[in-house]
Amino acid sequence: MAELVVIGFDDSEEADRVLTELNRLQKEYLVDLKDAVIAIRKGDGKVHLKQSVSTIGIGAASGGLSGVFWGMLVGLLFLNPLAGLAIGGVIGSGAGALAGALSDYGIDDHFIHSLADTLKPDSSALFLLVRKAQPEKVLEDLAQFKGHVLRSSLSPEQEKRLEDALSGKTTHP
Template sequence: MEYPMSDLIVIGFDSQDEATAALTECKKLEKEYLLDLEDAVVVIRTADGKLHLQQSVNLEKVGASYGLFSGGFWGALVGLLCLNPLAGFVAGSIVGAGAGAIAGKMSDYGIDDNFIKSLGATIPANTSALFILVRKSQPDKVLADLRTFKGHARVLQTSLSPENENRLRAALGQLAAPAPAA
């Protein structure tokens, strides 16, 4: 089975809070089934030049939840063999949650963190950027909604086709995509 590739879109904003507002708007579109996000990260560069990454998926919490349930199941099963399923469930849940949290903290999902940090380092102080990995979307409806950020945002990088990238740039009030450097 072949899976469709996701599109990476990175949009820079003129202030520190606009990327968060744009992510909130994307989450609203996702609830309306107009946008399907695989991953999203907000990068904020403060006045002192420090980068702050806000992941939309907390892998540590997801790992702990998964570990809690799977550990509880396996612990209860082993406890049942030892005639004490409650003790096995409790012990398995604790061990599973801890192991899941560690695994979640050490894993990377979606957009590569090194790429985010390297591109994020290029944005000016007191600005922000939104990195989104889009599985699928309803482009006309999404672009119409993104027009609220017109004049305050610019496309930094995409994996979109040139035609779709130009449509996104037009929705944000930018000129057509710059010609690639020779």
């Protein structure tokens, strides 16, 4: 089961730096992120979201592959497999991109927007869906960043340890 963690930052660029560090930790197999979204509230009050997973790209790729397969199969029936391959690939990519644009992956977009609307101007938040993590090592690396937990599905003890690490307090397991 994945855990939801939302961390707020007083700086509009700090969430990007934290996500970069978490991606590095993911390559070292210390954390496994299912989804991550950065919300940045600009000085004018507008909220900008950065999704870590492009559902449009994934949909276009998978739709294109299935379109190529089915197009070639239909093309074989009409003795023109190359035309079927090309037409099927184009139609499949378009349909897959549309399906990807309409789908919601990971963290609910309505939840992200409702919480991002409460951010102060020139601040950011990092929405994480964490499959698993090595807490001691991850918290040690996150201690260099200053933030505060806005929401989480962690236990009260785990949330306190994360909050302490983000506020610069030392934590002990």
